[in-house]
Amino acid sequence: MRRWILDILIAAEDAPAARERPQRAGYQYLQELTGGGSAWRSPEGVEVDVLESSEPWVTQALAEAQQNLDLQGLPILPLPYFVLMKLRSSRVRDVADLAQMLGQAGEDQLAEVRRVVEAFEPDALEDLESLIMLGRMETEEPK
Numbered sequence: 210m211r212r213w214i215l216d217i218l219i220a221a222e223d224a225p226a227a228r229e230r231p232q233r234a235g236y237q238y239l240q241e242l243t244g245g246g247s248a249w250r251s252p253e254g255v256e257v258d259v260l261e262s263s264e265p266w267v268t269q270a271l272a273e274a275q276q277n278l279d280l281q282g283l284p285i286l287p288l289p290y291f292v293l294m295k296l297r298s299s300r301v302r303d304v305a306d307l308a309q310m311l312g313q314a315g316e317d318q319l320a321e322v323r324r325v326v327e328a329f330e331p332d333a334l335e336d337l338e339s340l341i342m343l344g345r346m347e348t349e350e351p352k
Contacts, residue, residue: 236249239256323337
């Protein structure tokens with residue numbers, strides 16, 4: 210059975226209120242997250258990670274997410290900020306996810322990712338290019 214996890218990013222200053230809401234809604238507190246935040250389980254069994262960040266780009270990322278909605282109308286973190294978040298965590302599964310997403314991204318999307326990474330995480334530009342190359346190699350059709 211597949212385990213579903215929903216990640217929610219919040220500004221660190223909103224953490225106290227964000228920790229009260231799941232509890233009032235019947236969510237079970239699971240644990241603190243290594244990078245900052247907390248893990249919860251919904252009454253339906255969905256795991257929810259509430260990621261708390263004080264990174265300088267979070268306010269902009271959350272504002273842009275309000276205009277980047279999924280099919281259900283929920284805000285989705287735009288790719289450049291998602292990349293920043295995943296680069297920061299550096300977990301193996303995050304790196305693999307990044308390579309796959311970046312390999313499928315179009316040139317306009319990659320240009321925006323590069324711009325945002327350069328602005329907020331310039332030391333990660335070389336890693337970013339490596340992930341793009343790996344992702345492209347993974348998505349290439351066999352010859």
